[in-house]
Amino acid sequence: MTGHTFDIAIVGGGLAGGLIALAVTQARPDLTLRLIEAGAQPGGNHRWSWFASDLPAGGDALLAPFGKTAWNHGYDVSFPGHSRHLASRYCSLASEDFAATLARELPAGAILTGAEAASLDAGGVTLGDGRRIDARAVIDCRGFAPTASLSGGWQVFMGRHLRVSRPHGLTAPVIMDATVAQLGGYRFVYVLPLGERELFIEDTYYQDEPTLDHAALNARLDDYARTQGWDGDILGSETGVLPVITGGDFAAFQAEQRIEGVSVAGARGGFVHPLTSYTLPFAVATALAVTAEADLPGDQLATKLETMAREHWRAMGFYRLLGRMLFGAALPEERYRVFERFYRLSERLIERFYAGRSTMADRARVLAGKPPVPVSRAVAALTRPAPPLRAPEHKDYP
Incomplete structure (x- = not known):
């Protein structure tokens, strides 16, 4: 024009x-x-x-x-009762x-x-x-x-880019390390090996309120890095508060x-x-x-x-239903069990889940068997109204 x-x-x-x-x-x-x-x-x-x-x-x-990092040989997850390597290619930008x-x-x-x-x-x-x-x-x-107008919970996170003093030894991303203490919601640490001595680590919470405590999350990232033997320089950091829509x-x-x-x-x-x-x-x-x-x-x-x-x-209706069960049926410190059970399912099902393309058979499989939450609480969660996704008092939206 x-x-x-x-x-x-x-x-x-x-x-x-x-x-x-x-x-x-x-x-x-x-x-x-x-x-x-x-x-x-x-x-x-x-x-x-x-x-x-x-x-x-x-x-x-x-x-x-785009200049991105790709891991062609898959990623790892770790829960208190189950760890697994999956072969899906993973990328980050x-x-x-x-x-x-x-x-x-x-x-x-x-x-x-x-x-x-x-x-x-x-x-x-x-x-x-x-x-x-x-x-x-x-x-x-x-x-x-x-x-x-929308309801649900929140995904709150703090990430940190590190250059460590010695090779960290990781060869694959850790998408979820849920062996950490569960503090008021589903918590996991996410780790990306960006280079032989570079890492991105992120402390993530599925929680009921959009509260981001900078001091607490900084301290927990310090503790996690110390536990893994990672010491070095902080190259950058980020925080975020994302809606989990139910x-x-x-x-x-x-x-x-x-x-x-x-x-x-x-x-x-x-x-x-x-x-x-x-x-x-x-x-x-x-x-x-x-x-x-x-x-x-x-x-x-x-x-x-x-x-x-x-x-x-x-x-996306199926995923909102699962979100209602996660937030409404599972006690905050027990929410990890939902994901731990999910990561025992087939790799292709997991891929389709993340892509938002779950088949009818996938949905039946996710819901089949003994649920990781009490049935009575699951039923109640589907009928109980969830809290609205109102604005938090801080400005940590990405």
Whole structure:
């Protein structure tokens, strides 16, 4: 398009917005776009990880330009009564590599950082400093907005990038080490061996409240590293509070986010795995879908993404049910038993679970047999209303 009007303006340079910008650039270099990010760089301070089996067709090609770490020979899990190695390929992408790739791959000037959006409308974006960016289509990717329309619990975490003083000896990621003390919710430590002397370790909790105690989590990461014999330098850290969605009124949630004629994508649009809080596979699928319809007028693209989000909500019902049982039926210190039992199931079933593509047979298998929680509590959890996903008092959203 000509002048100062762009084909697409994307507000929010996180995972969803960045991947849409990249996908459109790869497939439709004739289109003009702006990626508008309030922070100093796209991606913020975060790390995204995924199983290779999570990605839809076309996903590998979209992610190919990124400098990521991959473990081709699987990963480990460890629980008090069960440990296992699984062969699924695992990948991880750090936000600095995400930002560097977008800067390299997108057209010069396409990324606008340090730009807070004051308002969005069907014809463009008005920035906080009064500047106006006009666009045929506007896509809102500003992240999950806490809401009373959805219910559930929270995944709270603190991660730390370490350079240790001697080789750590790990050859595979530890996706869940739940042998640690269970403190008020399902707790596990997540460990990625990034190099011979580099590690990323993260202390994660499935808990009822969105409380992130920085001092406590820092101390627990210190203790875990000390127990493993890892001493060295801290290269970086991150924190986050993610929703674990177990129910709610999705139509009301969509109405809260809706700006007439503006598309909504990413977690803000509901494109998440409700139990694991994973977003990357769905961000990839959305980016590819937007690219396929990149010539649509903005209002038609908005309608298409709303419809996709409703279909995604319906498809994720099984995982919301499991989340209600996890939070409502299992005592906080016993929640690990749910995951311990799950990791005794077949590897392909586990892959489909994380990808959000569980078959009817998978669902029956997950629910079959002796449950890891009392049946009476499980039944009660399915009828008892869950707490709303209201905003926490701090600002630790990714």
